[in-house]
Amino acid sequence: MALLQIAEPGQSTAPHEHRLAVGIDLGTTHSLVATIRSAQPVVVRDSEGRYLLPSVVQYRADGTVRVGEEARAEAAADPHNTIASVKRLMGRGAEELQPLAGALPYQVLAGEGMVRLQTAQGEKTPVEVSAEILRVLRQRAEESLGGELTGAVITVPAYFDDAQRQATKDAARLAGINVLRLLAEPTAAAVAYGLDKGAEGLFAIYDLGGGTFDLSLLRLQKGVFEVLATAGDAALGGDDMDRLIAEQILAHFAEQGDSSPAWHRQVLLAARAIKERLSSLEEASVELVLPGGKAVQWHLRREQLESWIEPVIRRSFAPCRRALRDAHIRPEEIDGVVLVGGATRVPLLRRLVAELFGREPLCDIDPDQVVALGAAIQADALVGNQSDDLLLMDVLPLSLGLETMGGLVEKIIPRNTPIPVAKAQEFTTFKDGQTAMSIHVLQGEREKVEDNRSLARFSLRGIPPMVAGAARIRVTFQVDADGLLAVSAEESSTGVRAEVQVKPSYGLDDAAITRMLREAIAHGKEDIEQRRLAEARVEGERVREALDSALAQDGSLLQPDERADIDAARAELLHALGSDSAAAIEHAAGAVEKAAEVLVERRMNQAVRKAMAGHSIDEWSEK
Amino acid sequence: MESGAALCPQCGALQPCDPSLSLFAILGLAEGFVIDPAALRSAALERLRAVHPDRFAQADGRTQRQSLEWTTRLNEAQAVLSDPLRRGDYLFSRHFGQSALGEEMGSLRDPEVLMRQMERREALEEAAAVRDQAALERLRAEAHAEEKQIEEQLAASFTAPEAGRIAPLLQEWQYLRKFLAEIDQYEERWDFA
Numbered sequence: 001m002a003l004l005q006i007a008e009p010g011q012s013t014a015p016h017e018h019r020l021a022v023g024i025d026l027g028t029t030h031s032l033v034a035t036i037r038s039a040q041p042v043v044v045r046d047s048e049g050r051y052l053l054p055s056v057v058q059y060r061a062d063g064t065v066r067v068g069e070e071a072r073a074e075a076a077a078d079p080h081n082t083i084a085s086v087k088r089l090m091g092r093g094a095e096e097l098q099p100l101a102g103a104l105p106y107q108v109l110a111g112e113g114m115v116r117l118q119t120a121q122g123e124k125t126p127v128e129v130s131a132e133i134l135r136v137l138r139q140r141a142e143e144s145l146g147g148e149l150t151g152a153v154i155t156v157p158a159y160f161d162d163a164q165r166q167a168t169k170d171a172a173r174l175a176g177i178n179v180l181r182l183l184a185e186p187t188a189a190a191v192a193y194g195l196d197k198g199a200e201g202l203f204a205i206y207d208l209g210g211g212t213f214d215l216s217l218l219r220l221q222k223g224v225f226e227v228l229a230t231a232g233d234a235a236l237g238g239d240d241m242d243r244l245i246a247e248q249i250l251a252h253f254a255e256q257g258d259s260s261p262a263w264h265r266q267v268l269l270a271a272r273a274i275k276e277r278l279s280s281l282e283e284a285s286v287e288l289v290l291p292g293g294k295a296v297q298w299h300l301r302r303e304q305l306e307s308w309i310e311p312v313i314r315r316s317f318a319p320c321r322r323a324l325r326d327a328h329i330r331p332e333e334i335d336g337v338v339l340v341g342g343a344t345r346v347p348l349l350r351r352l353v354a355e356l357f358g359r360e361p362l363c364d365i366d367p368d369q370v371v372a373l374g375a376a377i378q379a380d381a382l383v384g385n386q387s388d389d390l391l392l393m394d395v396l397p398l399s400l401g402l403e404t405m406g407g408l409v410e411k412i413i414p415r416n417t418p419i420p421v422a423k424a425q426e427f428t429t430f431k432d433g434q435t436a437m438s439i440h441v442l443q444g445e446r447e448k449v450e451d452n453r454s455l456a457r458f459s460l461r462g463i464p465p466m467v468a469g470a471a472r473i474r475v476t477f478q479v480d481a482d483g484l485l486a487v488s489a490e491e492s493s494t495g496v497r498a499e500v501q502v503k504p505s506y507g508l509d510d511a512a513i514t515r516m517l518r519e520a521i522a523h524g525k526e527d528i529e530q531r532r533l534a535e536a537r538v539e540g541e542r543v544r545e546a547l548d549s550a551l552a553q554d555g556s557l558l559q560p561d562e563r564a565d566i567d568a569a570r571a572e573l574l575h576a577l578g579s580d581s582a583a584a585i586e587h588a589a590g591a592v593e594k595a596a597e598v599l600v601e602r603r604m605n606q607a608v609r610k611a612m613a614g615h616s617i618d619e620w621s622e623k
Numbered sequence: 624m625e626s627g628a629a630l631c632p633q634c635g636a637l638q639p640c641d642p643s644l645s646l647f648a649i650l651g652l653a654e655g656f657v658i659d660p661a662a663l664r665s666a667a668l669e670r671l672r673a674v675h676p677d678r679f680a681q682a683d684g685r686t687q688r689q690s691l692e693w694t695t696r697l698n699e700a701q702a703v704l705s706d707p708l709r710r711g712d713y714l715f716s717r718h719f720g721q722s723a724l725g726e727e728m729g730s731l732r733d734p735e736v737l738m739r740q741m742e743r744r745e746a747l748e749e750a751a752a753v754r755d756q757a758a759l760e761r762l763r764a765e766a767h768a769e770e771k772q773i774e775e776q777l778a779a780s781f782t783a784p785e786a787g788r789i790a791p792l793l794q795e796w797q798y799l800r801k802f803l804a805e806i807d808q809y810e811e812r813w814d815f816a
Binding site: 150151180181224317318321322325378381382383384389390391392393417418419420421422478480481 | 699
């Protein structure tokens, strides 16, 4: 046995220790978690054998939270407090959701920044709702794998912008998950295909989820997955098909129906059900209970359905052609088209995609599972369980730009640039003695500021005062492997680091996340609160005992007023120990330690004096 | 240590990225306009495998930052060197201290070249006005063919670099690129309309 274990950087130091890592597909309609078992990626099932968790969260008036199947069952009965399709709201502002307004059965609050929802348990952000879903998946994984997770790879639509990615990462943080990487969904699917099916060459991954559409073009070669271009629509998905069908149902029952959210929700569920049935059948029907209580059958043929949903499918083709153009690839050069996402089960979609690319698409891996499976493979590699030479190279999906004069956007990093990427830009002051400036960062392809997504406003402070135009402020925009942007600034002539303050346009700042973390612990995780309380009690008792023994031995070293301070703090601690508040105990114990500092110092001095009595300083220094 | 080596040959630890290394040096390639795309790709992949953030997902913050810097720089090197126009301009700035495409260098002056660009633009506008996809394809193919010619001329010019010969070629190429981007934009506008 070697004395020193030499490990590759980033690799586990103990090769036999298998670290628990998972891939999570946080979807619009459902979510799932996968892991590697006996070198094979597999989905993780709950105690009833189900692996798809409906992405639905119900905030009940009694303070409990339901997630998944149970919440979905309540959707029609309790539409205001049952949040579905929350992924569409991630990193979005209220005004951006205007087009969706009528379609959302729950209450969206107006206001600046990321949208908030009104529920029976107060206001919730999409980040918190998503965290509830992630928490259930984390629990499921830990129960099934029998241990705490080292980390997770969480997938996001390739076309998610910075705010949407950051919101996803924040949700994972709230759920207590260590995010190893945010991975683009089509890239994850390509990994699953590449490793399982031995696919090599140029691939188009066509991913139509519940609420998002992505098209990624990748080159696959011996473990290297290189994204050449990606394009998509962050607000296009199978949900849109459901909605079109639902509109038809609502119109059909216009006279017997009403405008209640419950009726709308029922119709929406029926629309989805009939769409799914018509993927395998030529005709089908669903039962509806009209607001008056009367049950009716609604019948539909596939041809009719196809004529309604064709526009949704056609809308996905413009991004497809854009990606091909950006990558300088002709459709006939593509070696394979992979279908991902439940909505790609629709037969019409398969026909139209085959026409567009001139070849039959592949769907050998379950389109619901493939993203999570690919994410699990990468997660396993990231924690060092595999030595496989897996290399994923992704791109920035949307151009990054800055606001310039006249409300125009100057692009600084164009879309489809491989990430990580950095770009430095020089700015100067336009007034004498100017010490601060503001930079507005946008994401998107359009010319005017208002047509792009506002990501954040950065204010630079601490610029050394100089004459106008003399300061050279070098601002560096760095996009990391998760596709997330960071900004730093430096004044070049003096080397002074300007302070960068970020105000995310649709994100949550650190303080909000910290508050939510505390709330999450306080509400959902009583066991953690219990543990913290128990730990605080043990620590509080230890402080009290130490103080009492110190006072018994050396209380005489204190002045009366010092003694009074310590006694008061001790009384506070005793009082706190009798309560159920960990915070109060921690606070009181801290106060005792602070009050007793003077005693500790005197005792130390006394001990030193005792030890040195009768010795000269020289003797000590020689030793 | 070998120039451009990311990992310490003794301990395998990630080394700080030296910003003074040229984009060629960072990939271990000989500096020059003519480059073998396959060699460029395999050099970049080999280095990316060693330094990519995916290899350091569990590492400390400092190592992760170095990995990010290395990967960013390698991505830049690959992006610049794999595009002959950007590669040519990068080499130009190595020889003559500035980009041939910046404001300092002025713009194209050759009347013959300027005339060609104007005619090309008119043809594009005419084709776009009637949404003539076939004409767009023709214009695109012509521009691509001219790019190839310029690339050959640049390869010859870089054997004995003279700013006065190389700069106009790079500038003409830049024109063609803008023209090609405009074709893309027309198509995109029709697509997304």
